[in-house]
Amino acid sequence: MGLELYLDLLSQPCRSIYIFARSNNIPFEFKHVELMKASVIGKTSAIVSGLARQPGTGQHRTEEFRKVNILMKVPALKDGSFTLAESIAILLYLARKFKTPDHWYPSDLQKRARVDEYLSWQHVNIRGKGSKLFLTKVLLPLLTGQPLPPEKLESVTEELNIVLNQFEEKFLQDKPFIAGSEVSLADLVALVELMQPVGAGYDLFEERPKLAEWRRQVEEAVGKQLFQEAHEGILNAKSLTADKIAPELLEHFKHQLLKQAS
Known part of the structure; x- marks a missing residue:
């Protein structure tokens, strides 16, 4: 098998x-x-x-x-x-x-350490803040039936922007990719995570030219058509309606979302 x-x-x-x-x-x-x-x-x-x-x-x-x-x-x-x-x-x-190919997880000790460093950092930072914006902007209003308070969206957006600044200044710097001149697993994981808030309608690349250029290069490295195919579902997330979620799950989701978004 x-x-x-x-x-x-x-x-x-x-x-x-x-x-x-x-x-x-x-x-x-x-x-x-x-x-x-x-x-x-x-x-x-x-x-x-x-x-x-x-x-x-x-x-x-x-x-x-x-x-x-x-x-x-x-x-x-x-x-x-x-x-x-x-x-x-x-x-x-x-x-x-x-x-x-070696560039994905470099054999060079220091390049590999850069990949490991990002993969160790990203869970509660890029993933945590990007996911929080997604659930706050898309799923919370859907499940509660209530409009999203502007101050709530502003708060979670600011949290995401703080870690985006850290990502640019600490991990990307002036390099084409996180580990240097070639794409790595760190870049792929990072960009896929950043597409979650994009799926919620927040174009975080619009006012960040360095980040936008990095995105272009990562997409080219993996194949733009493949990248778009994989993200078709999440980029249509704004069209999600409650009837597409199993009814027995709605109350559970609502409770958990309200708890995490508070």
Whole structure:
């Protein structure tokens, strides 16, 4: 049995893995896990954490998926009898097993350290703040039926802009890419995360020319058409309506969103 990747492209980490595998011609079977469907998920923090977490309990695919990832989260990998969770671990496994070009995860000690540094920093910064803006601007009004208070949007936007400044000043600086002159896993993960607030209608690249040029170069490196294909769903997120979410999940999502957005 060949490589299987369990993904939902509404999830940032899933999109990173999908783009990396496709860009490097890694053969895999795409196992689509639909985070919005009650037939796949029960209790879940998927939406709350930026559409990136877990299928849940009590549904027809649970036991099948539990054999792949006992934590019941996506992304997940199955390679024969070997299974693996966590997006960064999966990306590194794919890079090593399929001997992808060195620039993705450089053999040079210091370049690799730059990639590791960003991947260690990004979880609560770029991902955390980008996901918070997405859930606040798109999902909170949808699930509560109430307009978003302007001061709330201003607050979460400012939080995101603080980490964007840090990203430009600390990680990007005056280089084309995070690790130097070539694209790496750090760039791919970073850009995919930044597309989450773009999907919410916040064009964070508009007034940041350095960031916009970096985005252009990353998209060119992985393939612009592939990048757009992977982001088609999230870029249409503003058209999401409550009837597209399983009814039994709405109250759970609403409670979790209100708690995290407070």
